[in-house]
Amino acid sequence: MDLYLAAGIAMLLAWGGLTLATDAPGVVHLLLTAGVFVIIWRIVVRDTPSGPRSGKP
Numbered sequence: 001m002d003l004y005l006a007a008g009i010a011m012l013l014a015w016g017g018l019t020l021a022t023d024a025p026g027v028v029h030l031l032l033t034a035g036v037f038v039i040i041w042r043i044v045v046r047d048t049p050s051g052p053r054s055g056k057p
Helices: 003-021 026-047
Strands: none
16 A cells, blocks of 8 residues: 555544544544545556656557
8 A cells, every 4th residue: 555545544534533523623624635635646646657668569
């Protein structure tokens, strides 16, 4: 598992815990936005090829 993917999942878990356990201010909901962004970003970057191959096929 990628470090960024793990960080994104940790952000979502922290957001869920803070939302359910406290009267979460609006700033806490930035964890949801950042966590989803990081997870989607890493999935897209991981599956994208690095570029054209050099050399003849």
